[in-house]
Amino acid sequence: MIKIIIIVLLMNIPTIQAQTFNKERIDSLFNLLEIHNQGMGSISVYKEGKEVYKNSIGYLDVKNGIEANEKTKYRIGSITKTFTATLIMQLVDEKKLSLGTFLVDYFPEVSNANKITIEHMLRHRSGLFNLTEDEDFRKWMLVPNTRKEMMNRIVKREVDFQPDEKMTYSNTNYVLLSYIAEEIESKTYAEILESRIIKPLGLKRTGYGKIINTEDNEALSYVRENSEWSLIEKHTDMSVPIGAGAIVSTPTELNVFYTSLFSGKLVSKNSLEKMMDTSLGMGIGLGGEIFFDKQAYGHNGGIDGFQSLTLYVPEDKITISYIGNGIVMSPNNCIVNVLKSYYNKNYKLPEFKEPIQLKTKALDPYLGVYTSDLFPFQITITKEDTVLIADAKDGPKFPLVAYAKDGFKSDRAGATLNFYPTENKMILELNGSKVNFIKKVK
Structure with missing residues (x-):
């Protein structure tokens, strides 16, 4: 259960007509993620109610070498909401x-x-x-x-x-x-979920979570340490999050649920419109953001090392879900890459370079508070020993690694920050958009 990931895509990206879905190109993306140990998990893409892409990378059980597949169940965290x-x-x-x-x-x-x-x-x-x-x-x-x-x-x-x-x-x-x-x-939450959503939609791999059972094709969760996947051994008991984060599912079945919700199969038109109303900052069980000039709705989740994100784009009737049980590149960044491929003819695969090690004094030119008229948060850059930290006020906080001279990135946040110390400037690249920031000078 984690706070909503705020995905900011500004309106300065030109509208691009949707292309035919390129399966081979997305296969290359996830092959690259697997080769470079950037994640383990599964993805599904629906277009107009039909699955047009699915893939799984990594293992549901590393120790026993059991690979993830399209029916692997994961804890979805706050998508439960x-x-x-x-x-x-x-x-x-x-x-x-x-x-x-x-x-x-x-x-x-x-x-x-x-x-x-x-x-x-x-x-x-x-x-x-x-x-x-x-x-x-x-x-x-x-x-x-x-x-x-x-x-x-x-x-x-x-x-x-x-x-x-x-x-x-x-x-x-x-x-x-x-x-x-x-x-x-007068029923348990699990029984209500079963009778009102799971059975009507014919979901077979979705339900109220229990103790993880790998024999039922359910994934364990991991964190990458020293280039190896380390098992997260302690997990939340599902009596704690209940309807805030206790559901397990697959990306395919999350897409079935979201597609059914937005096609009017689960609630009335009036109720769906209220759910989609994000004018007060958050819809009802949904967040709303702009992707490549297109409105999208969804939710993300994080629990015990599992991270997930589901998005629905009404204009193109596209639903995308990614759930990871081992995360380096965030679900948000993975999905943005898929959308870039779908909408952008000039899409390029991401590059993964070994981070540059810097001494703590070398980080000093980047420290300070940065603001932009086009971005909702000011960003404060601090350091902890030899690690640069980006802290967006009222937003996410994440460590950065150096990948080039004056260039830093966070794969988990899907952000790249390029600094221009002599100009007191920083450019943030987030989800395909570039935003100029000015450093406050005392």
Whole structure:
């Protein structure tokens, strides 16, 4: 369960007519990722409701040499929230709940419950403290938790801000929404998911997560250390995230779900329009961004080393999902490369170079605060010993590696930063767009 990855693509990229999907070119991309140990996982691309591409790289079990395949299940993390939002909107469509219903109707003991609505929680505008930021989270996330134990943690926390004051991502919202659905339906979240989405869509490899079972073609997760994949041995117990991040699935079945949602098979037209309304910063279970002059909707996820992203482009009816159980190049960057290939005739495969080792003093010319009128965050560049750090205010923070003189990048963030110290300038390349930044001079 992680915060939404903010994907910024500016409007200065010329519109390019979609080309015929080039399978060989995308095969080359993922072969390159596998050869250079840039990730392990699976991808699926749907066009107008039909799968036009799928691929898997790496292993679901490195120790036993079991390769991933199209039916490998992965933990999808916060993409679960799109499922939960869909379940809640189904209840709204059925008049069992309304977006204006107050939390006090179900959990009056929660701080500000008489002011927080269902819609506030769906849009992360409730002000509720994010449970995953609890100081002891890393301890209790690993063991089964009852609803009472989870609620005790929620109840003891005051709100971070007043409802509708701003948008701040909080997993607590979707934990509570899951409990509310259980109260209304008198079923467990897993049973509601099964009856309302999994069975109607005929999904075979999607469900409420359990202990990872490699014999059922389910992936373990890894982190790359010293050019080797190291197993992440401790995993979140699914009683903790529930409807905020407990689902397992495959990229193909995520695409089936998203395609069905956007084609009107799961919620009413009115509810879907509300889900897609991102004017307040976040839709209902969906984020909205611009890709190559085209509006896209989706969600990302991260849990126990698994990272995932699903995007839907309504204009071209394209759905793309990537789930990784070993990440170097981020799912975001992988999907952007696929979209570049789809829309750009001059697409080039990424290059992977060994990082340049710099001494800490050599990083000093790059340190400072950078701003741009075309980018929503100022970026502060700091260092930790010999590592340069980029910290976007109210956005992501990530380490950088040097790849050329005055050039740094982060494969996980999909960002490249080229500095011009004598000009107090930096150019950020993010998802196909280049943005000029000016360094603040004291």
